[in-house]
Amino acid sequence: MSTTKLAKEPEGTEPTAAPALLELRDLRVFYGAIEALKGVNLSVREGEVVALLGANGAGKSTTLRTASGMLSPRSGEVLLRGERIDGIKPHNLVRFGIGHVPEGRRVFARMTVRENLEMGAYRFKSPDQDEMDRIFGLFPRLAERSSQLGGTLSGGEQQMLAIGRALMGKPELLLLDEPSMGLAPLVVQQIFEILREINQQGTTVLLVEQNAAQALQLADRGYVLETGTVAMHEEASALLADPRVRAAYLGEIAE
Amino acid sequence: MSSGITKTASGGPASTARLRGVAWYQHPRWSRLTAMVAIAVVLTMVTGEQGTDRDIFFALREDFTGPLPWIWLGLCLLVWTVREFWSEPIRKVRRASVAKSDPPVAWVRGQWRGDRRIRQLVLAALVAVAAFAPMGLERYWHQVLVDQIAIYVLLAIGLNVVIGWAGMLDLGFVAFFAIGAYSAAFWTGALPVDPPFELNNFLVIPVAVLTCLIAGLILGAPTLRLRGDYLAIVTLGFHEIVYITAKNVEDFTGGARGVSGVEHFSIDMGFSYEWKLDPLPYYWLLLGFIVLLVFLFMRLEHSRVGRAWTAIREDQVAAAATGVNTVRFKLMAFAIGASTSGIAGVAYASKVGYFNPENFPLLASVLVLAYVIFGGMGSIPGVLFGAAFLVWLPEVLRDYVDPRDRYMYLGALLVIMMIYRPQGVWPSKRRQRELKMATEGTVDGDATAAPAGGKVS
Amino acid sequence: MSLSEFWDFLVLGVVLGSLYAVIAIGYTLVYGVLQLLNFAHSEVFMFGGYGGLIALTAWSPVTSPSGFQSVAYVAVGMCAGAALGGIAAYGLEKVAYRPLRRRHAPRLVFLITAIGASFFLYNLAGKLFGRNAAPMPTMYENKKLFSVFGADINITQLLILISAVVMMIGLDYVVNRTKLGSGIRAVAQDPEVASLMGVDIDKVVSRTFVIGGLLGGAAGFLFGTNQQVFYTMGFLPGITAFAAAVLGGIGNVRGAMVGGMLLGIVENLTVGFWGDGWRYVGAFAVLVLVLMFRPTGILGERVGRTA
Amino acid sequence: GGDDSGDGGGGVTIGYQGPLSGDNVQLGVNMEYGVKLAIKEANASGDLDFKIKYKAVDDQGLPEKATAAAQKAIDDQDVKAVVGPAFSGPTDSASPLYTQAGMATVSPSATRPDLTEKGYKSLLRAVPNDASQGAGMAAYFDKKTDAKKVMIVDDKTDYGVGLADVAEKELKAVGIEVTRTSAQQKTPDYSATAKKVANSKADGLIYAGYYQDAGPFAKKIKEAGFDGIMMSDDGTKDDQFLKLAGKSAEGWYLTCPCTDPNVDAKTKKFAADYKKEYKEAPGTYSAESYDVTNMIIEELKKAGPDVERQALADALAKAEYKGLTKTFSFDDKGNLKKQAIFLYQVKSGKIEYQGSIEELTAS
Amino acid sequence: MTVKVTKDETPGGKPESVTGDLVLETKGVTLRFGGVTSLDSVELRMLRGEILAVIGPNGAGKTSLFNSLTGAYVPQEGKITFRSGKGGEHSLLGCKPHVVSLLGVARTFQNIRLFGALTALENVKIAAETRLKAGPVSIMLGLPRARKAERESDLKAHEMLSYVGLDSKMNELGGSLSYGDQRRLEIARALATDPEVLLLDEPAAGTNPTEKRELEELIRRINTERGVSVLLIEHDMRLVMSVADRVMVLNFGRKIAEGAPEQVQRDPAVVEAYLGVAPQEEPAAEGQE
Numbered sequence A: 001m002s003t004t005k006l007a008k009e010p011e012g013t014e015p016t017a018a019p020a021l022l023e024l025r026d027l028r029v030f031y032g033a034i035e036a037l038k039g040v041n042l043s044v045r046e047g048e049v050v051a052l053l054g055a056n057g058a059g060k061s062t063t064l065r066t067a068s069g070m071l072s073p074r075s076g077e078v079l080l081r082g083e084r085i086d087g088i089k090p091h092n093l094v095r096f097g098i099g100h101v102p103e104g105r106r107v108f109a110r111m112t113v114r115e116n117l118e119m120g121a122y123r124f125k126s127p128d129q130d131e132m133d134r135i136f137g138l139f140p141r142l143a144e145r146s147s148q149l150g151g152t153l154s155g156g157e158q159q160m161l162a163i164g165r166a167l168m169g170k171p172e173l174l175l176l177d178e179p180s181m182g183l184a185p186l187v188v189q190q191i192f193e194i195l196r197e198i199n200q201q202g203t204t205v206l207l208v209e210q211n212a213a214q215a216l217q218l219a220d221r222g223y224v225l226e227t228g229t230v231a232m233h234e235e236a237s238a239l240l241a242d243p244r245v246r247a248a249y250l251g252e253i254a255e
Numbered sequence B: 001m002s003s004g005i006t007k008t009a010s011g012g013p014a015s016t017a018r019l020r021g022v023a024w025y026q027h028p029r030w031s032r033l034t035a036m037v038a039i040a041v042v043l044t045m046v047t048g049e050q051g052t053d054r055d056i057f058f059a060l061r062e063d064f065t066g067p068l069p070w071i072w073l074g075l076c077l078l079v080w081t082v083r084e085f086w087s088e089p090i091r092k093v094r095r096a097s098v099a100k101s102d103p104p105v106a107w108v109r110g111q112w113r114g115d116r117r118i119r120q121l122v123l124a125a126l127v128a129v130a131a132f133a134p135m136g137l138e139r140y141w142h143q144v145l146v147d148q149i150a151i152y153v154l155l156a157i158g159l160n161v162v163i164g165w166a167g168m169l170d171l172g173f174v175a176f177f178a179i180g181a182y183s184a185a186f187w188t189g190a191l192p193v194d195p196p197f198e199l200n201n202f203l204v205i206p207v208a209v210l211t212c213l214i215a216g217l218i219l220g221a222p223t224l225r226l227r228g229d230y231l232a233i234v235t236l237g238f239h240e241i242v243y244i245t246a247k248n249v250e251d252f253t254g255g256a257r258g259v260s261g262v263e264h265f266s267i268d269m270g271f272s273y274e275w276k277l278d279p280l281p282y283y284w285l286l287l288g289f290i291v292l293l294v295f296l297f298m299r300l301e302h303s304r305v306g307r308a309w310t311a312i313r314e315d316q317v318a319a320a321a322t323g324v325n326t327v328r329f330k331l332m333a334f335a336i337g338a339s340t341s342g343i344a345g346v347a348y349a350s351k352v353g354y355f356n357p358e359n360f361p362l363l364a365s366v367l368v369l370a371y372v373i374f375g376g377m378g379s380i381p382g383v384l385f386g387a388a389f390l391v392w393l394p395e396v397l398r399d400y401v402d403p404r405d406r407y408m409y410l411g412a413l414l415v416i417m418m419i420y421r422p423q424g425v426w427p428s429k430r431r432q433r434e435l436k437m438a439t440e441g442t443v444d445g446d447a448t449a450a451p452a453g454g455k456v457s
Numbered sequence C: 001m002s003l004s005e006f007w008d009f010l011v012l013g014v015v016l017g018s019l020y021a022v023i024a025i026g027y028t029l030v031y032g033v034l035q036l037l038n039f040a041h042s043e044v045f046m047f048g049g050y051g052g053l054i055a056l057t058a059w060s061p062v063t064s065p066s067g068f069q070s071v072a073y074v075a076v077g078m079c080a081g082a083a084l085g086g087i088a089a090y091g092l093e094k095v096a097y098r099p100l101r102r103r104h105a106p107r108l109v110f111l112i113t114a115i116g117a118s119f120f121l122y123n124l125a126g127k128l129f130g131r132n133a134a135p136m137p138t139m140y141e142n143k144k145l146f147s148v149f150g151a152d153i154n155i156t157q158l159l160i161l162i163s164a165v166v167m168m169i170g171l172d173y174v175v176n177r178t179k180l181g182s183g184i185r186a187v188a189q190d191p192e193v194a195s196l197m198g199v200d201i202d203k204v205v206s207r208t209f210v211i212g213g214l215l216g217g218a219a220g221f222l223f224g225t226n227q228q229v230f231y232t233m234g235f236l237p238g239i240t241a242f243a244a245a246v247l248g249g250i251g252n253v254r255g256a257m258v259g260g261m262l263l264g265i266v267e268n269l270t271v272g273f274w275g276d277g278w279r280y281v282g283a284f285a286v287l288v289l290v291l292m293f294r295p296t297g298i299l300g301e302r303v304g305r306t307a
Numbered sequence D: 001g002g003d004d005s006g007d008g009g010g011g012v013t014i015g016y017q018g019p020l021s022g023d024n025v026q027l028g029v030n031m032e033y034g035v036k037l038a039i040k041e042a043n044a045s046g047d048l049d050f051k052i053k054y055k056a057v058d059d060q061g062l063p064e065k066a067t068a069a070a071q072k073a074i075d076d077q078d079v080k081a082v083v084g085p086a087f088s089g090p091t092d093s094a095s096p097l098y099t100q101a102g103m104a105t106v107s108p109s110a111t112r113p114d115l116t117e118k119g120y121k122s123l124l125r126a127v128p129n130d131a132s133q134g135a136g137m138a139a140y141f142d143k144k145t146d147a148k149k150v151m152i153v154d155d156k157t158d159y160g161v162g163l164a165d166v167a168e169k170e171l172k173a174v175g176i177e178v179t180r181t182s183a184q185q186k187t188p189d190y191s192a193t194a195k196k197v198a199n200s201k202a203d204g205l206i207y208a209g210y211y212q213d214a215g216p217f218a219k220k221i222k223e224a225g226f227d228g229i230m231m232s233d234d235g236t237k238d239d240q241f242l243k244l245a246g247k248s249a250e251g252w253y254l255t256c257p258c259t260d261p262n263v264d265a266k267t268k269k270f271a272a273d274y275k276k277e278y279k280e281a282p283g284t285y286s287a288e289s290y291d292v293t294n295m296i297i298e299e300l301k302k303a304g305p306d307v308e309r310q311a312l313a314d315a316l317a318k319a320e321y322k323g324l325t326k327t328f329s330f331d332d333k334g335n336l337k338k339q340a341i342f343l344y345q346v347k348s349g350k351i352e353y354q355g356s357i358e359e360l361t362a363s
Numbered sequence E: 001m002t003v004k005v006t007k008d009e010t011p012g013g014k015p016e017s018v019t020g021d022l023v024l025e026t027k028g029v030t031l032r033f034g035g036v037t038s039l040d041s042v043e044l045r046m047l048r049g050e051i052l053a054v055i056g057p058n059g060a061g062k063t064s065l066f067n068s069l070t071g072a073y074v075p076q077e078g079k080i081t082f083r084s085g086k087g088g089e090h091s092l093l094g095c096k097p098h099v100v101s102l103l104g105v106a107r108t109f110q111n112i113r114l115f116g117a118l119t120a121l122e123n124v125k126i127a128a129e130t131r132l133k134a135g136p137v138s139i140m141l142g143l144p145r146a147r148k149a150e151r152e153s154d155l156k157a158h159e160m161l162s163y164v165g166l167d168s169k170m171n172e173l174g175g176s177l178s179y180g181d182q183r184r185l186e187i188a189r190a191l192a193t194d195p196e197v198l199l200l201d202e203p204a205a206g207t208n209p210t211e212k213r214e215l216e217e218l219i220r221r222i223n224t225e226r227g228v229s230v231l232l233i234e235h236d237m238r239l240v241m242s243v244a245d246r247v248m249v250l251n252f253g254r255k256i257a258e259g260a261p262e263q264v265q266r267d268p269a270v271v272e273a274y275l276g277v278a279p280q281e282e283p284a285a286e287g288q289e
Ligand SMILES: Nc1ncnc2c1ncn2[C@@H]1O[C@H](COP(=O)(O)OP(=O)(O)OP(=O)(O)O)[C@@H](O)[C@H]1O
Pocket: A031, A032, A034, A035, A036, A054, A055, A056, A057, A058, A059, A060, A061, A062, A063, A103, B440, B441, B442, E179, E206
């Protein structure tokens, strides 16, 4: 593990013992004039599952998009193992082991399932067949449909495909944006099980979810975003027990 | 870099720095310098000698052995130096002046928005200026105003309905112009075939509008289901078919030799007046048409029809599900555009008296499209300006550059303009919003306005 | 029209069609990745013609070349044409389209830029190389080689056919079998996600343009060899090839090949039956008819889900 | 052009209207150089007591641009007469304006027959119209060849179609079978049309159009194996044709209402001067434009610099001027009184003068 | 073509039959895409005034069913009958989408489809004026008819916006609204066409619990106050259980169960295909009021 630090470490940051796998420092991100993130601090340690909760428009997706290089922060830093990676284009960033499953699945509609998976391994010379078999093992439904076009899959299948595709790039850090959105309860359970399995096999996961209950059951730690800032940050179990969280994100009536 | 398992953020600091683009040689300044050199080379060719086919290397040799490339290189480097090293003071000065001039602009805008009567008054004044200002010009400009500017402005107003409002990419718009002109010729008895009865040119207008409407429906009905780009090619095909038919069916259209002797406009009701060779009366007539059409169309824009068009443009499926009869509204736009074009055709034929199929080349359709988008799709003032300006420009350029090169400058202007102001000179509010949303990536936009490719830069 | 004449025109149609197909690929590739009607592709084609002309003029071929010389001339001309076409396409993307892509401009704006670029380029070519047509220097004596069903085939025709087929096979391989090909297809479908997979969008787009430019340039050289080179030579073949791309299903590379071939044949049969005056009427009537029954072209893309 | 200098000051200006941009610019430039050369020589000769200026107005060869172009010439009070308009379409749309302004336009190249039937008082046509040329072509086929069947190919321009129509009528009148087809200008491939001609078993071919298309067409005709008599018109009679068609040009007959400035002994000097001035050989209509300009200068000399436009126009209509190419004098419609058509043939890579058709067919 | 259906006709072979005032009925609707059969003889019987939920695994054909009902897809086989409260029986099979909307069946989309560059008000106005008759000519001439139509649609649109609680945001652009607001705007737009039946495709997807509660309330109000029958696709079981009168379950394009929410929830076939586990915790007791 390369823990080399950049020569120019910005002043004012306290030295961290073992740098987190991913660290966001004081991140401010804009869409035009809209400030979507107003100074977000967040860290993900090796091997963890971290859940990121928040209302619509809180900036969860923006956080992930910044981490995977799709957006550049106006100020603040993104650090991967202590090295600054903000400003690196996403296609270069995948080499560093970041996989991003974007919001809304976004599979390649006119490619077959197999081609979609191969695209996930684009950064390698040729796709790793063992990895593909492992993914087909995780998602038997995809194996059945390996030559069907991505666009004709159902929502759940597309979600599986999107996750599988990201895994083909052998990421160390998997960013997932609302993987349970629009999925049948059964599939949601399956997906969370698969996520647990992936994590156990050594992939670190940063998970954005509306489905807070399940996300927190899976996660080690959780962050709650509110209008672009981190409002809470605790162990997952603590968040699960927090009355405010229960009211706002688990749908319990507070009274 | 592409080893199986990436346990290391490969490469270390140097490589991340390079990828982040912060190394000194990655400063955009250097690519701008290359661009400047390239621009100097292009400018040398643009302003250099006229080539000759007798010696294909003649122009290149002359251009690059003379002083021209050095002059341009010097100028470009100067611009680059100023931009890279002195831009801050300049920007400061500009910002100061902008800040100073803001309140009156805001005041004017407030007045404009606030009071309807002021708006009407200003518009009336503008029309008056448009009507009387040309009297001070040479007759040459009168001719240009009538035969080219006014006609193309009419065409642009019509195409704006089709593309700016309904969002349909129509590359065959000038076909309707041709149909209008041939209608005028037919009903005034200038074609080889005789009409059942001859009509006064003013009466030809409704007939031509009807003809264009029918032609528009015939073309539109089977094809409007097609998506944007498919529609473009079909309309282009329609144009070719009309154009070639006009050329080939000699017994009816006179073929390539064209039509001559179309009568001029005339009024014969109690008093009589005939528009003759003098261009000014034609100008007033056409100005009348333009003002009338603009007035009518402006009402459409913010009505139910205009909204339905916007809806179709943005999301056809959703529009249909909301109860908008998409085919009907598209046909309506198509027909309105076609009729406007037809009116222009009648006016044109009556003014020049002689025309042939070469007056309606595909290029004309493309040009009108460029005028509309240059001015600002969907915005009437923009379209008026775009057409007038771009038709006028080659005419003045004639006096300053080799006339053979005029369209080269026009092309360059279009490219530069679109890069720096993609929304057009005077965009419509709705279109501007769409553009803004597309830029920020919140809206997918529609068949014709969707962002093209790469959302990531 | 007798059967033998039918064969005559069919063979001519196949030759012309194969050229259209090669140009149409340029349109379709660019459309595929950017959803952009690259109007200026016809100028890329024109520059291909001039590329060949310039190279061969500079080399000033001897009047009656030997067989070996002929082959060398053709090879040099073709490479020069392709190279200039590729350069033109690359420059076009870089100057006219990339800035707009950065701004996510709507597609119509791209169209107008393309039109403007097209105006600029062909007028610039006219200015640099003169506005008269120029013949391609003689590279070989255009002899009749053999005949099929009574239709004669000469060297130029064979050259066109073979080069077109080779280019198409090569391209099909690149698009469907190579990594660049999957990059192109991924960018075509969802550029943002493609970049998350590690595809460098700019590079892919650039290369797509260059590939289209190489093919278009080579086709320009072949066109020039068949007839002559002039600064507006791109316009009509450009329009037809564009129609061919749409006919086959725009964005679909094999569709472009089918469409080009079909239009070439239809055009020539139209000329055979009714005369050249109706050439494009035949072609466009077929286009309109096909689109009415198959709104996304012959091999058109699959329509996505509506809701 | 950079020589536009219509800046008032009571001078005398001769205008020129023709295509100086657009697709047909080469023909326009041929004429412009002829006009400019004549003016330049007149000014240099010293037998004028005033200077003549030159003003070019560009109509791109398009009717819709012609009105504005004409107006530009008319607006300039110094312009006394205009050489042009070059093409028939623009002539048709501009002539009403010139007629109204009383300004003479002497066209060295507008050949459409019906132009002079419309009562444009201003228009003098210094070139035989297509009717004469078509008739000349027919006469040659009739008298000098034993062709039974002739195929006529036009280029779908008003010029080509007009000429082809006349030729067809005249050929039929002398009992020769005629088939017609057309090949659009700039068509991407002439092979099919050429094949059609070859398959037609005709033993004569007339191509009515311009050299830019005649060049490749000639190539394709040869490739298709056509071996009849091939003939084209004044639009083709240009060195460019030889260049474009290469060896395939060999044997083509070309008719033209013009004498060849490069060949005719009288005009050798003109050709040399022209070449010296403009670095290229005089092209189609260069000599005619030169002649017409000189004719105008001649009348100006007689009438003096203060002559009214109308007066000059009247004088020109009645004038008789012996130029390099022919003697110019007009009938009351503005047509040339004597309309001679000359025949040329491409022989060993040169356009060789054969003589006037009238003389050739008389024998 | 219209289908004559006698009310007491029971669909052959079905375990239960719904009788009553049917507003929407399909018989043997089958929709195929190439080799994929997304709907396989689907029988839907919807009573006037009820809230019927359609659930099922992803790809079961729920959205396809909506698309078939609203004319976006044309099924290869089957009959779709809509009985308007104003009288009249219409076959919706192969009907154009806008005709379906005019007949009184409105819908929302699984992926929000608003007119992003139009304001919220304009979005709704478009729907409100589809029944109005002012043509382009009367608009261009500014005839009273056109002005009246404009006023009417304005009124209607305001009403709808305040009904869904968006009146304060009526001048904001559709595309700039928050996700939950966009969902509500889509509903307002659908309501403005004066539907008798409203089809909602996963209206709660991607919304948070608070918004879900508001949505639940809105659906109930639409159903009771406006008397609109609601057909609802939703994966959020809590919402379905609390709001639906009846539930229909699709799997692989076939109906596998239908009935009251509690009953369906315990159906082993449904548990196996869709829910994964039978409900342990008590669901919100009664779906109605
Ligand atoms: N492309 C964009 N252009 C402009 N504003 C945007 C864009 N994307 C997001 N925003 C704004 O940025 C803020 C944060 O958005 P983001 O998508 O990160 O939220 P989110 O927490 O992921 O919400 P959701 O649960 O709806 O996915 C919101 O206010 C949103 O309106």
